[in-house]
Amino acid sequence: MYFIRKLGGLALLCWCAAGWAQGSATETDSWIYLEPTQIDSTRFLGPPPDAAATRREIDAMLLMQEQRTPEQARQAALDHEQSVFRFADVMGNKFQRDRLPLTTRLFDTLHETGNAMEKQGKKKWRRVRPPVFDTRIRPVARYSASGSYPSGHATFSFLAAIVLADMVPEKSERIFTRAREFGEHRVMGGVHYPSDIAAGQRLATLIAVLIQQNPAFQQDYAAARAELRAALELQ
Helix, strand or coil: CHHHHCCHHHHHHHHHHHCCCCCEECCCCCEECCCHHHCCCHHHHCCCCCHHHHHHHHHHHHHHHHHCCHHHHHHHHHCCCCCHHHHHHHHCCCCCHHHCHHHHHHHHHHHHHHHHHHHHHHHHHCCCCHHHHCCCCCCCCCCCCCCCCCCHHHHHHHHHHHHHHHHCHHHHHHHHHHHHHHHHHHHHCCCCCHHHHHHHHHHHHHHHHHHCCCHHHHHHHHHHHHHHHHHCCCC
16 A cells, blocks of 8 residues: 555554554444544644634635636535545546445445544534634535534545555546545635645544554455456556
C-alpha cells in the first residue's frame, strides 16, 4: 500500500499513542476499523480557528457565494452524498456499487469509521455552521445540526481517496483532485468553513495511518483491490 506506507513515520507515532486498531462493532452495530476509544483524534487536529479568523473565512465564503454559478451550486448539492461511487467520474462506468460488493463493503466501513472518529471533534468544539454564524451565508448543500469542525464529508472523501488511489495508482492524481473538489463544494455550498475541510483531511490521514495496523482492514483491502482491478481490467 504505497501511499499509506509513505506515512510510516506518523504511523509509528500513532501506534505508540494508541496501539493498533482492531475492527469491532460499535453501539450502533456498525463495523469499523478504528474505535474512538483507542485514540483522541482532537490531540492531532487542534482547535478550530477563533472568532476573528472565522470572520475572515466568512468573508471569503461570501465572495465565493457571489461568484458561484448555478452549475457549481448544483454540483455542491450533489456532492452531499458520501459514497465512494461519487468517484465514478474518475474511475469510469464500470465503477458501480452493484458490480463491486467487496469494494462497497470496504468503503462503507471506512465511511462508518470516519463518522465515529469525526464525532470527537464535533462534540468537543461544537463549532457552529457558517449559515448559523452569519445569516448572509445562503447554503445550497444540505447539512446536519452537528458541529462543523472537522468536516465529515472532507474526512470521508479524503480517506476514500487515500485508499482508492492506493488500490488504483494509475488514477491517483485525478482521484485526489476529485477529493479536493468534494471539500471545495462543501465550502462553496455554504455549509463548511475552509478550516473544517483542512481538519477533515488531516483526520483522514490519521485514520489511514492507524487502520493499516488492523488485520480486518488489511484483509478487506486486499480482497477489494483484487476485485476492483479485475473489474477495471487492470493488471
